[in-house]
Amino acid sequence: MTSADANVSVEITALRKTFNGKAAVDGVDLSVRQGETLVLLGPSGCGKTTTMRSIVGLEDPDEGRITIDGRVVFDSSKRLHIPANERGIGMVFQSYAIWPHMTVRQNVQFSLKIQKLAKRESDERVDRTLELLGLTELGPRPASLLSGGQMQRVALARSLAMRPSVLVLDEPLSNLDARLRERLRIELKELHESLKTTSIYVTHDQGEALALADRIGVMHDGKIVQLTDPVTLYRRPATQFVADFLGATNFLPGVLATGKDGTGCGVRWGTDDGQSAATVQTTCPMRGAVGDKVTLSIRPEAIGIAAAGGEPAADNTVEGVVAVASFMGDHTQYVVESSAGQRIQVKRTGNDDLLERGTKVRLTLPPAAVRVFDIEGQAWY
DSSP, X not given: XXXXXXXXXXXXXXXXXXXXXXXXXXXXXXXEETTOEEEEEOOTTSSHHHHHHHHHTSSOOSEEEEEETTEEEEEXXXXXXXXXXXXXXXXXXXXOOOOTTSBHHHHHHHHHHTTTOOHHHHHHHHHHHHHHTTOGGGTTSBGGGOXXXXXXXXHHHHHHXXXXXXXXXXXXXXXXXXXXXXXXXXXXXXXXXXXXXXXXXXXXXXXXXXXXXXXXXXXXXXXXXXXXXXXXXXXXXXXXXXXXXXXXXXXXXXXXXXXXBTSOEEEEXXXXXXXXXXXEEOSSOBOSOTTOEEEEEEOGGGOEEEEOOSSOOOTTEEEEEXXXXXXXXXXXXXXXXXXXXXXXXXXXXXXXXXXXXXXXXXXXXXXXXXXXXXXXXXXXX
């Protein structure tokens, strides 16, 4: 039983799974393209792990349909459930799942016994995979003597040696320290660029998702709330939840003041009645009526900051006082107490002179960097 689209490696339709009457996955539709890395990103309990386990075959969904490389592996309407070991998927787990009594080479070769390869072909494939992952010299070493990073490489090698049609990685870097996570993140990116294996990567770490993904599906309450490339996701979040989850951002309450349908709009910001501070002009099209309550969002790194001068305030500027100044090496983080009473985060890179605590400053909010969300938390585009 096959599906027609040759450019789609994994396709999920109307997937639903409940536990104790609560939907863990609630009507998920998803297509993973051939050769791409798709990241499922979200907080604990959002449904990403249940979705992943359903794809692999470790979970039996209540409803839906899953195809892998055109082959239907699950269809609730036909009561079809192909076992996990027959789906052609390689798995890399958070816990490594390495056999400590075996050597590195034996761990990698063990996965090929399932495929019943001839010894010569098996040996050649193991050799190539160990070389690819930089593990050749560690081949004879007992797995019990490996570091965390080495064990994760072995787990990856074991899956890649099977030549899976799809590689699924479940929080593979979460047990490693920060420096090692950064290093392996780069190695995973380079590996994917080399192999172009279709990959589904599950994580709660926004940095990993942005660094590794061709596309990111953000999950919340069992649904995919936005699916797009990393740059678009970060700069144009579809909901207030996505904007908040993707990284530090400032949310400022306001009231819609000016604008026309399909063009930029202005918002009186500062309090939710719009009586404080100035007007912020945005490039977001007006989707409501003057007087509607809205929320502005802008990333800390998008805000300009300078010591306040004598010039009068203008649109898209905010007066305030530095409450916190933290030098972080490659950037400086500020918290500015605005004249309207909000605390606004600002992040500046480069060699600018440090603005001390108590300095009066003027913040500049570029119109194109400001997002507008309605009272339901939906973005205006």
